[in-house]
């Protein structure tokens with residue numbers, strides 16, 4: 001099985017402003033396959049976002065090795081798209097210009113083909129008629145759709161998503177999960193998805209990485225055998241309910257009191 005992302009014995013120690021050393025990650029081994037959907041869950045501060053930053057090349061590990069397509073990660077790369085908790089759109093640009101902004105920023109220009117692709121992506125996330133609007137004219141869910149479209153403009157092989165739906169209301173959140181599954185189905189890629197929601201992780205993932213409290217380690221990697229395509233009926237599947245309970249017990253039993 002081909003690995004797209006490899007973390008070998010990765011450790012991360014931060015030195016805080018008062019000189020205290022914080023071991024955020026210790027001995028993390030992770031091997032993620034092409035086009036699989038993997039969620040990271042675990043208690044607050046166990047290093048989930050740190051893992052995304054290491055994969056993205058925004059951070060270099062203090063121990064061990066991070067590789068993408070077998071090459072050590074030394075800097076941010078074009079094969080990777082990122083979506084954060086907040087949509088981080090530029091308020092003075094139109095929705096379409098927000099989507100093409102990273103290209104314009106990096107290469108100084110945006111080709112006609114990229115403009116066309118931006119319009120297609122906007123249609124794909126259900127906002128075909130909103131390209132000329134400004135971000136403040138859109139709801140939170142719509143803004144997050146724009147940031148997903150932006151992350152897909154250069155058709156990355158890897159999509160890193162850091163609690164992308166956590167700022168949304170429960171209904172929009174479910175809707176966005178199904179939408180993400182549809183997009184992932186249309187444009188398969190390796191997705192690493194950080195969430196605090198066990199349900200969200202189960203609904204979306206092929207595998208769930210359960211992390212233990214700081215110093216963050218991989219506690220368990222759980223295969224999710226639920227059939228695809230997943231939909232509303234998946235939420236009522238007895239396997240879903242049982243797994244959600246089991247994982248909840250596992251996470252709580254490891255969390256610091």
Ligand SMILES: Nc1ncnc2c1ncn2[C@@H]1O[C@H](COP(=O)(O)OP(=O)(O)OP(=O)(O)O)[C@@H](O)[C@H]1O
Nearest residue numbers: 014015016022024043044045046047048049050051
């Ligand atoms: N730049 C930094 N300097 C110092 N400490 C840091 C830095 N970045 C992260 N940390 C610490 O490393 C630990 C892991 O942080 P990280 O944000 O990866 O956790 P997380 O699991 O994503 O947390 P949450 O679920 O609350 O978002 C935390 O204790 C955090 O305070």
